[in-house]
Amino acid sequence: MAEAVVIGAGPNGLVAANVLADAGWDVVVLEAQPEPGGAVRSDRGVHPDYVSDVCSAFYPLGVASPAMRALGLERHGLRWRHAPAVLAHPLPDGRCAVLERDRDATAAGLDAFAQGDGEAWLRLCRLWDELGDPLLHALLTPFPPVRGALPLAAAARRAGGLRVLRSLLSPARTFGEHEFTGPGGPVMLAGGALHTDMAPETAGGALFGWLLAMIGQRYGWPVAEGGAGELTAALVRRLESRGGRVRCGAPVASVVVRGGRALGVRTASGEPVRATRAVLADVAAPLLYGGLVGWQDLPGTLRADMDRFDWDHATFKVDWALSGPIPWASPGAARAGTVHLSPGMDAMSDYSAQLATGRVPAEPFAILGQLTTADPSRSPAGTESAWAYTHVPQRVKADAGPDGITGIWDERERAAMAARLKDALERLAPGFRSLIADRRITAPPAFREHDANLRNGALNGGTAMLHQQLVFRPVPGLGRAETPVAGLYLASASAHPGGGVHGACGANAARAALAHASPAGRLLTPALGALGRLLAP
Template structure:
């Protein structure tokens, strides 16, 4: 039995590895010359500076049940951690931190330390039990029902409601920063879910980067696939099923819902096609990659303890920015997410120099240049930042989509994360298309965005059950 996998992002490669481990002959077809999808590392600014094209920091990679089964270090993948997971600078020149341990977090948040730890402790101390349920299909018999129910009780809340558990602005703004990764308005159900996951992951597995760059993740998966006899073809954009040999074969698609329609629409049942047609993409990203002459000059020097920095000032500012974006408007002051990995992974830049990237959320497909607004926000907390910039590369949502077709309109999650698309992503079938032998394994399936390989793993497991393997 053979398997064709369309797309060599982390999910497609994870599906390929699972199928190859079960004894199938696997071929992967990748449209770009460099495999990895949004987990690629390139010299995007000037030679010698290695920037991550898309994702860069991997709490769910380090916390992935599937990745945990692989000999990652032997495959060339090593996680590098900062002293803290996240820094969130404030206008008074201080910063609040998402720490690597519950004890440190309790001290960091003072009056709200106990409330934060009580909220995150169950998921942190039983991370692998929680991840084993949360990162599976939403409709399944849970292995740890009490833990899952407790987590879900808080994760389903709007972030605006969850924030009321805290008395201090420092705790509320820390929650806002991590909840903002959901790209939802904070008055929406499920806008707390990502914040809960990332808050629990910090003391459990951390927020690491891959040594040398994101490219180490797909490279490790490809090494494992090749050990099992699989093959990856790059520069092979598949636009129709007729372009691949489907005799005695199944096909796994690491593409978004609308792309699947274009490739295989004529083979899909009308009801499933309608689900794909109705699938909604979320807000996009406007991203800037930097080559820097020196570390970012933060007013709060402690910001150098973390590879991830959230720039949004107050809870109200971040909530307002995310509310505006969700409703299709450009906020005057953006919430900016920034990484500075070369502080802890120096091989990414020439000696003494650094790389960084930053992005903000914008309406899907937005065309407005946000460079000045983003850099004003960085300068607000790091005066003199612009003087450190040797080179920058600006990527609009359209630029991101040109470099990776899965980033539709700049949507880095391959589909909005609202309640309906958490439960039915892209339909009640999840990975099965309703057409024999055709499966969807991208982030348009559960559990959604993030470099964890679990969409691919879950889809491959569904296929193996259908094949009775």
């Protein structure tokens, strides 16, 4: 028995548990896997001398998020490490757009693409100086952002009002072409948008691309020293220091609901675990609704809404143990922790169009991590622990490339897609293939072996496009952590504000549970329920 049961020891679940423990609640976290972390784990599975990050690796939102920063994880052993440069996008002609740690250095590099593009970058940085903090607060706190709305509105008005809003809600391609003359700035912004499932032509992509770039400019895109698992370990140590418990190898089979209220959970072994105050689910919405909670305990409209739930794209990933640094033709790429691989904006649009039509892209846009460049502890001196991932359709209809990939992801198809990534790297870094000492391929179906929420490697808990954000996440309603079951809160990336290792989904769920458990919560609960029914009858 505990006051709160948290389902899932991913970063959102662990942040939620920490917030509740800080409030004095007795908290137990139940995790299906043999170790905590979800998508935030590391191992030596590629090569015993190399530390590889199993899923995620670089954490710009982790250092920028108020929810994560408030936990003070550095006091619990976490150490952030930065590469000399944040991000690079090398082009086939040898030029390279580089997001440096210093904004003036970034601007100088962009001026090499087109005179005046450096000042355009500094103009975007000044916009961030005006909007950044209130925007992060508004985006990463519960929706609607009652406390954050006025400061954000005031800052937006000072920065240009509706004109700025119009620009940030435009597609990344349009925004980049309006702001810059050369290709350097636009490909960095569009590449940021492609960290989600937004194409260069998707409305709102400019906001995502600008947000990630500006966070990188201010905070960097760091890794956890020693591996992604060290971020998880710090969250666990902090929780345990406050009396919380994490039980691994304890998959939850169902949420126990009586009289419309969550009373606890039942594990796969049949063990009941009572929750006297709340159950928080760091679980993808389609696994919670109609899965852990049966449809008989949920409104019929929710079932219809979940039938229309849109996952983000599937993921294909390769980890490499390299005998030396990647031999980039563009020297700027060698200094960056993260490198975007694509010939340019048109190639990124083609890649996105192929995904949208169910085809495996012929020229994949890939995100590559140079882990040893960021954190020398990851592999022996003079070597590199690296990975690259790209997106593929959730349901493959055809292969836009020459290999006839069908989406069954057998050994032949895994090898063919891995070769496609290797060839993309070889074109930008001749001699790369000769450095491969070992590799590990993670095809879409294998992601669920690491974390059941990652359907085919859908990393964001559902699409990041506007029709499934804010009041529409995960279904039309309030966009909050509350669910139709009293005492049950959605704490995963399927809740607002969505994907990314920022912990905000978990923190929002924990604060909702605390609010409903307070005396004022007796009024809050029916009021929110009535408003939700009004918005989504």
